[in-house]
Amino acid sequence: MRLLILCLLPYMSIFLESTFFARYPVLGVGPDLVLVFVAFYAIIYGSGKGAGYGFLCGLFKDLYLGRFIGLNAVSLTLTALLLGWWEVKLFKENVLVGLMAGVLGTVVNSILVLLLMLAGTGDPDIAKTIFAGMVGQTAYNGLLSVPLYIWYYKSSRSGVLRLSR
């Protein structure tokens, strides 16, 4: 069940991003729920598992998008690695952890995407586009992170996302 939910989360995230949230953009951009859930996973389960989950989710998203394949896979892997480093140092019950994961994850991911795009395409104009969207997406992700983290954390401790021992 846990595995199914973990698979369904990126699937449903992409679905909602492409349908519902596409209709309600903030500063012209929609949220990145896949990134939010990968950030939560990394914060709660650590960098190793977070990186693996981030890679699979990112690759799934890349394959769905069909262009720049590997971009999200790498950026989400590295974002999860970075966020996962705080796993043992954080008081995870605090809802601000979720907010921080959403906001910080978005900023880090945007910078990584920019670097990867520059490395992958060599087009410097891409920076303008990414930075222009980063503010709106950070706000959107931060806003959604709070309620989502409450559910995610509870599920990871005593719900469907709890690790079987």
Add this chain to the structure above:
Amino acid sequence: MSFFRNRMFWAGMLLLVLMIGLIRYTATERHDITIAEKMIRDLYTPLQSGVNGFQGLIDRWGRIIGTRQSLVDENQRLRSELNRLQQERQVLLEYRYENDRLREMLDFKRKNTENYRLHPAEVIARSPELWYKTLTIDQGERDGITRNMVAITPQGLVGRVTAVSAHTSEVLLISDRESAVGVLVQQSRTQGLVEGLGDRNTLKMVNIPYDAEVRPGQVVVTSGLSEIFPRGIRVGKITRIITQPNGLLKYAFIQPAVDFDKLEEVFIVFQDLAR
């Protein structure tokens, strides 16, 4: 552990390089997408179609509701505009009819300047009783109106003034039972007396000799033999002639020249200049 970490590091680096290569490879438009991409996109197709259909449905309903609301608003606006225009039209029609009547009266007055001095008056009330046929006009003693002055219209004789107050006068219609007017048939010059029957559509001409040449359709005018009514004013038209049982006299029913129910303005004859 260190070795393991190194292996992971190098594996990660290798993966990173591979991925950058993949990004570069897929940065441009490809001829065809891979099976994995097709499968993932197909996974979303039913959901997205459903959502799009649902959103399309909501949009359509939104448009229908929006359109309906704007139509309701427009309809309401047009209705109130129509009401306003109808009222305006009604007022203008009133002015037009009044203008026609006044023009006709003015014309009549001009034509009869030699015969009568006419004073216009407006009908302001009618007798509420069925058996008492009177009008109240807005001209009274202070305007020079006196009892027994005659009221006429361009169409014909209306009646005579029977009561005068300072600002109003009462006109007894020739259709009243108490009214009697000396008349003659215009074509045959047959004289008689027209009495009211209390019926707004019918007068009765009496004292017609049995051998008088009177026929339906002939016009009856005032004879001028009475003290009150000046001569030559149209009273009505003969509709039916009946011989009395004694065979010596006939009487005729007259259709009044004036429609008493629709009177709004009359002339009061001040002076019979012809007399």
